[in-house]
Amino acid sequence: MNDKPEGVRLAHDMVPFPASVSAQAQAALQRLVGADGVPLNSRHALPPPGDSAAWMRLKQAADAGYAAALEGLAGSLHASVETIVVEGATMHVATPAAPVSAACVYLDLHGGAFVFGGGAACRTGARMQADQHGILCYGVDYRMPPAYPYPAALDDCLAAYRHVLARHRPERIVVGGRSAGGNLAAALVLRARDEGLPLPAALVLLSPEADLTESGDSFQVNRMVDVVLPGSLMAANLLYAAGHDLAHPYLSPLFGDFTRGFPPTFIQSGTRDLFLSNAVRLHRALRRAGVEAELHVFEAMPHGGFMGAPEDRELAAELQRFLGAHLHGPGG
Numbered sequence: 001m002n003d004k005p006e007g008v009r010l011a012h013d014m015v016p017f018p019a020s021v022s023a024q025a026q027a028a029l030q031r032l033v034g035a036d037g038v039p040l041n042s043r044h045a046l047p048p049p050g051d052s053a054a055w056m057r058l059k060q061a062a063d064a065g066y067a068a069a070l071e072g073l074a075g076s077l078h079a080s081v082e083t084i085v086v087e088g089a090t091m092h093v094a095t096p097a098a099p100v101s102a103a104c105v106y107l108d109l110h111g112g113a114f115v116f117g118g119g120a121a122c123r124t125g126a127r128m129q130a131d132q133h134g135i136l137c138y139g140v141d142y143r144m145p146p147a148y149p150y151p152a153a154l155d156d157c158l159a160a161y162r163h164v165l166a167r168h169r170p171e172r173i174v175v176g177g178r179s180a181g182g183n184l185a186a187a188l189v190l191r192a193r194d195e196g197l198p199l200p201a202a203l204v205l206l207s208p209e210a211d212l213t214e215s216g217d218s219f220q221v222n223r224m225v226d227v228v229l230p231g232s233l234m235a236a237n238l239l240y241a242a243g244h245d246l247a248h249p250y251l252s253p254l255f256g257d258f259t260r261g262f263p264p265t266f267i268q269s270g271t272r273d274l275f276l277s278n279a280v281r282l283h284r285a286l287r288r289a290g291v292e293a294e295l296h297v298f299e300a301m302p303h304g305g306f307m308g309a310p311e312d313r314e315l316a317a318e319l320q321r322f323l324g325a326h327l328h329g330p331g332g
């Protein structure tokens with residue numbers, strides 16, 4: 001009988017904020033913990049998957065919080081925006097004031113644990129992407145649970161992609177998403193490939209929720225260390241999946257087959273990101289399949305970044321370089 005432990009026991013010590021990041025990044029981390037050193041977000045428990053009423057109350061409160069946070073930001077954006085509905089999918093189409101290329105387009109899939117981040121937040125997010133990249137942006141306001149579980153969101157993303165393909169050449173399209181949106185972006189590419197559609201020029205996955213089974217190392221190592229996402233999202237994953245196998249590639253694209261074609265991919269995470277293992281494992285899976293893939297891991301960065309620190313600007317510059325290398329406008 002083997003009596004050796006199956007893990008590493010840690011002392012209950014304070015994990016300090018590192019001096020190895022910018023002062024702005026340190027301040028961002030400090031803002032998200034209480035006087036007791038416990039992440040503020042850890043005080044908000046998710047309802048059980050079957051309690052639809054509780055999820056709707058949480059959704060309404062979160063949407064109000066998003067709207068309040070974005071109210072001031074919207075005034076600093078320059079892109080115009082209109083809302084359209086195609087095949088039942090709602091999209092916010094943002095046009096930059098000073099386009100870099102009229103031929104290229106960014107299909108943006110918002111985050112929010114598959115439950116939050118739609119509506120005004122999605123609309124503002126599309127304008128932000130249009131401003132940042134200088135190209136037309138479609139923000140997909142996909143349907144979400146509890147009213148619309150899987151595969152509604154992925155169906156909407158695919159409808160949006162077909163709409164974009166009808167108007168733009170695939171080598172001029174990039175698909176991108178953050179967190180749950182990163183999951184949907186990767187799943188969209190897998191499903192588009194399986195259905196015989198042309199693949200986009202590139203894929204951008206920012207801290208992607210690529211594994212709904214939460215099997216990676218960082219789901220344990222970075223628990224409570226990630227001040228933005230301090231614990232499991234399994235309740236939301238189960239709500240979204242609605243009884244489907246969490247390990248299916250359309251739900252957990254980490255487990256997809258990348259040998260049958262996949263676009264160049266930009267992946268980002270941080271050493272304190274609960275989803276770090278998703279990024280690391282997905283990058284290795286893509287490289288084993290011979291797919292061109294970049295992995296950018298930032299020191300001490302939690303899920304979603306530092307919200308305006310120099311590290312976030314460095315990430316934006318890396319992303320701009322990546323898009324410039326893979327998006328081809330007129331004559332490109």
